[in-house]
Each structure stands twice: as C-alpha cells, then as structure tokens.
Amino acid sequence: xxxxxxxxxxxxxxxxxxxxxxxxxxxxxxxxxxxxxxxxxxxxxxxxxxxxxxxxxxxxxxxxxxxxxxxxxxxxxxxxxxxxxxxxxxxxxxxxxxxxxxxxxxxxxxxxxxxxxxxxxxxxxxxxxxxxxxxxxxxxxxxxxxxxxxxxxxxxxxxxxxxxxxxxxxxxxxxxxxxxxxxxxxxxxxxxxxxxxxxx
Amino acid sequence: xxxxxxxxxxxxxxxxxxxxxxxxxxxxxxxxxxxxxxxxxxxxxxxxxxxxxxxxxxxxxxxxxxxxxxxxxxxxxxxxxxxxxxxxxxxxxxxxxxxxxxxxxxxxxxxxxxxxxxxxxxxxxxxxxxxxxxxxxxxxxxxxxxxxxxxxxxxxxxxxxxxxxxxxxxxxxxxxxxxxxxxxxxxxxxxxxxxxxxxx
DNA sequence: ATGATTCTGACACGACCGTGTGATAACTTC
DNA sequence: GAAGTTATCACACGGTCGTGTCAGAATCAT
Numbered sequence: 001x002x003x004x005x006x007x008x009x010x011x012x013x014x015x016x017x018x019x020x021x022x023x024x025x026x027x028x029x030x031x032x033x034x035x036x037x038x039x040x041x042x043x044x045x046x047x048x049x050x051x052x053x054x055x056x057x058x059x060x061x062x063x064x065x066x067x068x069x070x071x072x073x074x075x076x077x078x079x080x081x082x083x084x085x086x087x088x089x090x091x092x093x094x095x096x097x098x099x100x101x102x103x104x105x106x107x108x109x110x111x112x113x114x115x116x117x118x119x120x121x122x123x124x125x126x127x128x129x130x131x132x133x134x135x136x137x138x139x140x141x142x143x144x145x146x147x148x149x150x151x152x153x154x155x156x157x158x159x160x161x162x163x164x165x166x167x168x169x170x171x172x173x174x175x176x177x178x179x180x181x182x183x184x185x186x187x188x189x190x191x192x193x194x195x196x197x198x199x200x
Numbered sequence: 201x202x203x204x205x206x207x208x209x210x211x212x213x214x215x216x217x218x219x220x221x222x223x224x225x226x227x228x229x230x231x232x233x234x235x236x237x238x239x240x241x242x243x244x245x246x247x248x249x250x251x252x253x254x255x256x257x258x259x260x261x262x263x264x265x266x267x268x269x270x271x272x273x274x275x276x277x278x279x280x281x282x283x284x285x286x287x288x289x290x291x292x293x294x295x296x297x298x299x300x301x302x303x304x305x306x307x308x309x310x311x312x313x314x315x316x317x318x319x320x321x322x323x324x325x326x327x328x329x330x331x332x333x334x335x336x337x338x339x340x341x342x343x344x345x346x347x348x349x350x351x352x353x354x355x356x357x358x359x360x361x362x363x364x365x366x367x368x369x370x371x372x373x374x375x376x377x378x379x380x381x382x383x384x385x386x387x388x389x390x391x392x393x394x395x396x397x398x399x400x
Numbered sequence: 401a402t403g404a405t406t407c408t409g410a411c412a413c414g415a416c417c418g419t420g421t422g423a424t425a426a427c428t429t430c
Numbered sequence: 431g432a433a434g435t436t437a438t439c440a441c442a443c444g445g446t447c448g449t450g451t452c453a454g455a456a457t458c459a460t
Contacts, residue, residue: 028317030230033417044439045418055418106316113313116306116373117228129374160387163367170366171359173316174329187360194398207407233447244409247450255448 010049016041017065020058021107029110032059059111060124066108067128070094074135083146084192087139091188094165096131096172097181105173136162140195148196157195164191212251216241217265220258221307229310232259257322259311263321266308267328270294274335283338283346284392287339291388294332294365296372297357297381340395348396357395364391 019041024032024134034055037047054059074093079086096102115121140154140161168184175181219241224232234255238245252258274293279286296302308328315321339360340354368384375381 029313034332034419036413046439046441047437049419050437050439053419110313110316113229113310116310117226125374129371159362159371159383160391163371163387164360164363165367166370167363167365167367170361170370171329171363174325181357187363191360194394197398198394234449235447246409246411247407249449250407250409253449 009051013061014065016043016048016051016058017061021065021103023122024062024107024110025103029114032062032111034058055139056118056120059114059118059121063111063115063121063124063128066104066111067124067131069104071131083142084148087143088189088192090135090139090142091165091192092185094135095184095188097168097183097185099177100120102173102177105169109170109173127130132165133158133162136165143195150197152195157198161191161195164188206319209251213261214265216243216248216258217261217303218250220262221265221303221398223233224262224307224310225303226283232311234258256318259314259318259321260324262307263315263324263328266304266311267324267331268309269304270328271331273373283342284348287343288389288392290339291365291387291392294335295369295384295388297385299377302373302377305369309370309373332365333358333362336365343395344391351398352395357398361391364388 020032020037023040024038027036034048034052035045037058038048041048048058052061058154067086070093074090077086077089093101095117096105111121112125115125135183137154137158140152143149144152144154164187168187172181172184216237220232220237223236223240227236234248234252235245237258238248241248248258252261270293274290277286277289277293280289293301311321312325315325320321337354337358340352340357343349344352344354364387368387372381372384
C-alpha cells in the first residue's frame with residue numbers, strides 16, 4: 001500500500017469559507033461565485049471544486065461556518081458572578097456589535113435569503129435558527145435562578161426575546177459600519193430589565 | 201405639434217414590478233434578471249428596458265413598491281373603538297401573517313440584502329426602514345391615550361418594538377408557507393401587554 | 401393619409417456563470 | 431529512485447447575464 005499527499009481538509013474548508021465570507025461582505029451575495037471565491041482565496045477554481053464539488057456545497061458550508069463560529073464564541077464565555085450579567089453577555093454575542101460579529105451576521109442574512117428558495121440550504125439555515133432559539137431559551141432559564149426573575153417563564157418569553165435579538169441584529173447591520181452600536185446593547189439590557197418586571 | 205402613442209407608465213411599472221416580485225419569491229433573488237422579469241411579465245426584455253432602463257432602477261422600484269403597498273394598507277385601516285385594538289391592527293399589518301404580506305416581506309428582505317453592498321439601493325431601503333420606525337413611534341404614541349399606558353414613553357420603546365416587529369417578521373417567513381402564523385400575532389399582543397405593565 | 405413621436409422588440413456583444421474533463425504536480429510509501 | 435495516490439490547475443462548453451443598437455409597429459394631431 002502506498003500513501004499519497006494529504007492535506008488538512010477542514011483547514012482548507014475554513015480558508016475557502018472565510019474567503020467566501022469576504023466576497024459576500026464586500027461584493028454582495030450575487031458575487032458569491034466559484035470563481036470569485038477561488039480568486040479571493042488565492043487558488044484556482046478547479047482546486048476549490050476539489051474541496052467543494054458544487055456551488056451548493058460551498059453555500060451550505062458558508063452558512064454552517066457562521067453557526068459554528070457563534071457557537072464557539074459562546075461556549076468560550078465564562079460565567080460572571082451574577083446570572084443577569086452572564087446572560088447579558090451571552091445574548092450580546094448574538095448581536096453584531098463589532099466588526100467581526102457584523103461580518104457573521106451579514107453573511108448569515110445574505111446566504112439565509114438564498115435558503116428561502118433553495119431547499120438545499122434550508123437545513124443549514126434551520127440548524128442555525130433552531131440553535132439560536134434553543135440558546136434564547138437556555139439563557140432565559142439561566143436567568144430564573146436570579147430571585148428577581150421569579151415570575152419569568154422561559155418558555156413563554158423565548159419567542160419574543162428571540163425576535164428582539166434578531167430584530168436588533170437586523171437593524172444593526174443596516175447602519176453604516178463603524179457607527180455606534182451601544183444603543184442596541186442598551187436595548188438588550190432594557191429588555192432583560194423588562195422581563196424582570198413582567199413576572200408580576 | 202403631433203402627439204404620439206402614450207401608455208400609462210405607472211401602470212406598466214406596477215405590472216413589471218409585480219412580475220419581479222413573483223420571480224423573486226418563486227426563484228430567489230439571484231433570478232431577478234431583466235430577462236426573467238420580462239418573461240414573467242409577458243413582454244420582451246427590450247420593452248422592459250424602456251420602462252426600467254437599467255437593472256438598478258428596477259431593483260429600486262421593486263423595493264419602493266413594497267413600501268408603497270404597506271403604506272397604502274395601513275392608511276386604509278379605520279380606527280377601532282379602543283386605541284389598543286387600533287394599534288394592534290396597525291402593527292399586524294407590518295407582520296407577514298398571510299400570503300400577501302408574506303410576499304412583500306420576502307421581497308423586502310431579499311432585495312434588502314442587495315442594499316447591503318449596493319449603494320444605489322440604500323436610499324430605497326432606508327426610506328422603508330425609517331418609515332417603519334416612524335410608524336412604530338406613531339403607533340406607540342397613539343397607545344398612550346389609553347389610560348393603561350400612562351407610564352409609556354414612545355420614544356423609549358420605539359427601538360425595541362421595532363425590533364420585535366422585524367424579528368417576528370423574519371421568523372415568520374422562515375417557516376413553511378401555509379403554516380400557522382397565530383403565534384406571532386399572540387406574541388405581538390403580548391408585547392403590547394408588557395408595554396402597559398412597564399410604566400410602573 | 402401623413403408624419404412626428406412613443407413604444408416594442410429582435411439581435412449581437414462581451415462578460416461571467418457552473419461545471420466536466422484531463423493533464424500535471426506534489427507527496428508518501430515502498 | 432519508482433510507483434501510486436491525492437491534489438492542483440488550465441481549458442472548454444453551453445448557458446445566462448446586462449446592455450447597446452436600431453429597425454419597425456403603434457398612436458395621435460394635423
């Protein structure tokens with residue numbers, strides 16, 4: 001038996017995936033082509049297709065990469081002293097408050113729009129969507145250990161809180177880059193305050 | 201002086217604009233091409249370009265048509281007896297609760313994504329965005345005439361309420377067509393309830 | 401009818417698209 | 431080294447894209 005050349009395939013995928021992100025953010029979703037991504041990644045289009053045989057596969061990976069990144073960032077957070085503070089940190093990671101997170105959100109939204117009419121992309125989008133919703137629920141649950149949130153039912157508040165997060169995210173990426181994003185962080189904080197009052 | 205053939209230009213624009221909507225909803229934003237729209241509208245591509253000289257102009261119109269439609273629908277609502285009920289009706293018109301409004305929202309989101317990287321589309325998107333925000337403010341203001349909402353400051357609650365609306369809208373168009381949408385109406389109603397409590 | 405003017409549509413150009421094919425390079429084991 | 435496997439890449443094909451050009455149809459005051 002003879003062993004051939006071997007590359008780190010997943011590293012290659014990430015490299016290409018991030019190149020795809022840059023293309024989407026810089027030139028828009030309609031420029032997300034095999035050729036443009038290969039150019040951005042500095043490889044030949046044929047090589048790209050060795051890793052991603054078809055455009056669809058690339059798109060799915062691009063979407064999944066967003067989900068993976070967000071997930072990684074969240075599990076890296078260590079809890080603060082108060083549940084409230086911890087949960088606010090968690091939720092903050094879901095908002096495009098800085099350039100890095102903004103890129104993720106723009107890609108997620110752009111490629112996500114393709115999922116509206118492309119059945120192949122649906123599962124990848126739904127995974128991210130469900131993860132987000134599950135995260136909202138878990139965060140709210142964590143909040144209930146705080147005595148101030150005794151009247152809070154996480155199951156009841158998940159949908160609305162999820163909507164607040166995605167709504168704020170949507171509005172954040174609609175404002176010019178480098179513009180102040182603190183208002184959104186304040187809205188998030190205020191929303192969490194409101195959840196405390198709500199439980200009678 | 202001699203007068204030539206004259207068509208109702210704005211009617212033609214609407215006809216083509218709606219054809220463009222159908223293309224976007226059915227085949228996705230990447231299929232929004234001069235040729236496809238002309239085919240869907242049943243005219244030659246050259247004729248379409250007589251009304252919309254360039255693709256950009258068509259895109260802008262498509263976006264503006266959404267804004268116009270939503271606006272028209274809202275001004276057509278006649279107030280209910282209670283401010284609360286009226287406002288809830290108003291907000292409901294901003295959510296894609298039925299097929300018609302879903303189409304609008306899908307188009308708005310799809311073409312809106314293009315505005316992220318296309319400066320020509322930015323103004324049209326911003327117009328709709330600002331209208332929506334202004335609407336939220338006005339609706340909340342209307343709510344304050346109700347004694348239950350004495351503690352409500354519309355200026356404070358506009359951003360979050362706007363986020364709730366857009367977040368719910370985003371989630372609604374992510375679920376399969378013909379699936380139940382009542383949950384979102386309930387969330388909206390609940391949000392308005394929460395606003396009443398919040399004012400101490 | 402006729403002619404000015406608006407409108408329609410067919411065609412062509414160059415560019416980019418996804419993807420199939422096959423030749424070549426790179427690398428590990430023998 | 432030599433052989434065999436994997437990885438890289440250039441090229442070509444058919445298709446679609448936006449748009450420029452221009453001939454001709456439709457319309458209305460004269």
